[in-house]
Amino acid sequence: MIEVVLLAIALAMDAFAVAIGLGAKAQKQNKQYVARLAMYAALYFGIAQGVMPLIGYLLGAALLGWLAAAAPWIGGIILIGLGGKMLYEVFTSDGEDAVDSALHLKADTNDAVAIIDNANNRINHRTMLTLAIATSIDAMAAGFTLNLLALNAWLACLIIAVVTAGFSFFGVYLGRKSGTWLEDKAEALGGTVLVAIGIKVMFFS
Numbered sequence: 001m002i003e004v005v006l007l008a009i010a011l012a013m014d015a016f017a018v019a020i021g022l023g024a025k026a027q028k029q030n031k032q033y034v035a036r037l038a039m040y041a042a043l044y045f046g047i048a049q050g051v052m053p054l055i056g057y058l059l060g061a062a063l064l065g066w067l068a069a070a071a072p073w074i075g076g077i078i079l080i081g082l083g084g085k086m087l088y089e090v091f092t093s094d095g096e097d098a099v100d101s102a103l104h105l106k107a108d109t110n111d112a113v114a115i116i117d118n119a120n121n122r123i124n125h126r127t128m129l130t131l132a133i134a135t136s137i138d139a140m141a142a143g144f145t146l147n148l149l150a151l152n153a154w155l156a157c158l159i160i161a162v163v164t165a166g167f168s169f170f171g172v173y174l175g176r177k178s179g180t181w182l183e184d185k186a187e188a189l190g191g192t193v194l195v196a197i198g199i200k201v202m203f204f205s
Helices: 002-025 031-067 071-091 098-102 107-113 125-148 153-178 183-204
Strands: none
Touching: 002 031, 002 071, 002 125, 002 153, 002 183, 031 125, 031 153, 071 125, 071 183, 125 153, 125 183
16 A cells, blocks of 8 residues: 555645645736636546546556566666656756646746736636646556556545645645745655656566
8 A cells, every 4th residue: 555655745746736836826816716727737637647647557458468477677767767858858948837848838938828818817727637648648557557456446546536636735825825946856756756666666576
């Protein structure tokens, strides 16, 4: 169980970092808007982060019979690769915040990724969906490793969804209060945990 909780926290860090960025971009908005933004971030990111690893698990289960002997190594390499990618992005962000990075935009185009429709003060749901998908793609690859953990995969995906939703909700408020300086720290933590789980899967499973 502890492995799944750690995996859930690690996978949630991308969404957490983006939620911090969303909160920072909404610093001038009223409390009602921020509450709605936090709720939508929890829903969008939580659902996406729960569904993607389930897809990866189902695809992995179909291949596991062919790859049974190599499965721990494949799973470990996937997790170490994902963790390494997160750490690499932390050290090569070049001034981008997590929202811009997830949408593959440069830091000077913040107005193009506005989450606020200024005409009616509504949340831009298309942007939220794009961010949810962008932050959960890696979770699909990580879902393969659920075949290697002694836990019901459906329960594991539910735990991942709930943990991500909680971090995303909290992240919006944290970003509104503190700005974006915690984004890189969250992603670095997630990357480090993924690498550690990958090593454990490869050598100690």
